[in-house]
Amino acid sequence: MSFQTGLSGLNASSKNLDVIGNNIANANTVGMKYSRAEFADLVSSSLGTGGGGGSGIGVAVATVSQQFSQGNINITGNSLDVAINGGGFFQITKTDGTTAYTRDGQFKLDKDGNIITNTGANVMGYATSLTGVQLGTTPIKMVLPTGAPIPASATTAITAEFNLDARAPIAATQTPPTPVSTYGTSLTVYDSQGVALPVSLYFVKIDPATATPPVAATRDAWSVFTDPAGTTNVGTLVFDANGALVPAETTFPTDVGGAGTLRLTPVAPSIVPPFDVSVNALGVTQYGASFNVSNLSQDGYTAGELTGVTIEATGVITTRYSNGQTQSRGQIALADFRNVQGLAPVGSGEYLATFTSGQPILGAAGVGKFGELRSGAVEESNVDLTAELVNMMTAQRAYQANAQTIKTQDQVLSTLVNLR
Incomplete structure (x- = not known):
């Protein structure tokens, strides 16, 4: 019986070394989860032996389980x-x-x-x-x-935030008159084919009485043009005594209550018809500071190729x-x-x-x-290489010890055979 006990120990230790060797081999394998051999003892028993337990007859590998702890x-x-x-x-x-x-x-x-x-x-x-x-x-x-580029998207809205200098005199009262291009800014919008279309906005301070429609003398008014010559007037910005925009009196599009839009004509030659773009100018102010544009954005874009992934x-x-x-x-x-x-x-x-x-x-x-x-x-693999090397030495000693039990049993049988 001791031969079978020792043999079961050799088999179990060999399997344990296989598991440890697999862990070590995969110490650098991404996502690898280490395994361990789990053992169970073997016991012999027979019917009618009462409450006494049977004798042990060796060991078996009950299972090889993976340990799903977090890797680095x-x-x-x-x-x-x-x-x-x-x-x-x-x-x-x-x-x-x-x-x-x-x-x-x-x-x-x-x-x-x-x-x-x-x-x-x-x-x-x-x-x-x-x-x-x-x-x-x-x-x-x-x-x-990764194939065709994403399609272009036409501009539908412009958001403008800037400050007009409250200290600026009415342009027409100056000699020569203040040029229209003194206070101006521009941005690029896109038509439905993704063709860029430059849009320029110029602001000229005017007499409130000359505004269309006229506004109260307690207001400041600025005409808005889309060309530096001041020939294309697209609206009027009206401010109160606190420098805040007065949307109800402003005729320039402000994207509030359907106040209006800018109609843009694509650059010729183009089959794209003129299209409307709403303008949100609620962030425009008039304070005693230099003309400054803090935000001028639009929601259109041209076609684009894939450049990266996150x-x-x-x-x-x-x-x-x-x-x-x-x-x-x-x-x-x-x-x-x-x-x-x-x-x-x-x-x-x-x-x-x-x-x-x-x-x-x-x-x-x-x-x-x-x-x-x-x-x-x-x-990274969750294999602890140092621990596995220690486990390997322990398994090696267990293998050697089981081999020694077989050797000792062999010597005992040899002694019995040699009795006279």
């Missing part, structure tokens, strides 16, 4: 590398259509713009709006628009374009399980759900028990 986060600088800092797994769809899960976030782009793993599996996530709002709860393949802590994928625009293109999904040790490893850092693990619980990074994502980083 290593910064890589690659925008498609993603680490999970906390609970959860990336959900992926393998090339054979099987759903799997992984902690390895070394993602790539294929020729069609799909975000994939090193094994070619598709990374799954949720559809979002262009502003990052999640639109569904069913995971889909994450795809980036992944936020919530998993939202944001694309950057050559026209300065950013758009959200999905949100990486995470999955978790009631019993992560019930997952079945299939290699390449991938796991399959089993009856023991339970069904996956899907969600988004940073919500509930799911960890946050770190773009430009990967999760």
Whole structure:
């Protein structure tokens, strides 16, 4: 019987060394979770022996369990590398259509713009709006628009914030009259084809009585022109004694109550018809300070090529374009399980759900028990190399000790055989 006991010890120690060797071999494998061999004793028993226990007959490896503790986060600088800092797994769809899960976030782009793993599996996530709002709860393949550029968008609104100098005299009272170009600014807007169209605005202080319609003498008025010659008058800005704009008396578009719009004509030759742009000038003031433009913006843009990708802590994928625009293109999904040790490893850092693990619980990074994502980083293996080397020496001693029990039993039998 001692031979079988010693042999079971050799087998268990050998299996333990296999597990330790695998841990050491994967000390630098991204997303790797170390394993440990867990042992159980073997006991012999027979019927009718009463309450007495049977004798031990050796040891067996009960299971090899993986330990899903957090690995260190290593910064890589690659925008498609993603680490999970906390609970959860990336959900992926393998090339054979099987759903799997992984902690390895070394993602790539294929020729069609799909975000994939090193094994070619598709990374799954949720559809979002262009502003990052999640639109569904069913995971889909994450795809980036790497082909055609994003289309142009015509300007629909202009926001203007600036200060007109309250100390400025009425232009017509000066000799010679103050040039129209003294107080001016410009910006670029875009038509529906993304063709740039320069828009200039010039401001001339006028006598309130000459305004159209006339305003009270207790107000200050400025005419607004779109050309430096002062021939195209598009409205009047009216200010009160506190230097604040009076929208009710202002005829220049202010985007309030349908006050009006600027009609712009695309640069010839163009098939694009004239189009209207609303102007929000509620941030315009008149104080005793120099003319200064603090904000002059518009919402249009020309076509743009993809120039970069960033992944936020919530998993939202944001694309950057050559026209300065950013758009959200999905949100990486995470999955978790009631019993992560019930997952079945299939290699390449991938796991399959089993009856023991339970069904996956899907969600988004940073919500509930799911960890946050770190773009430009990967999760290192959680293998403690020093501990594994110590474990290896311990397993080696156990192997040697079990071999010694077999050797000793052999010597005892040899002595019995040699009795006369």
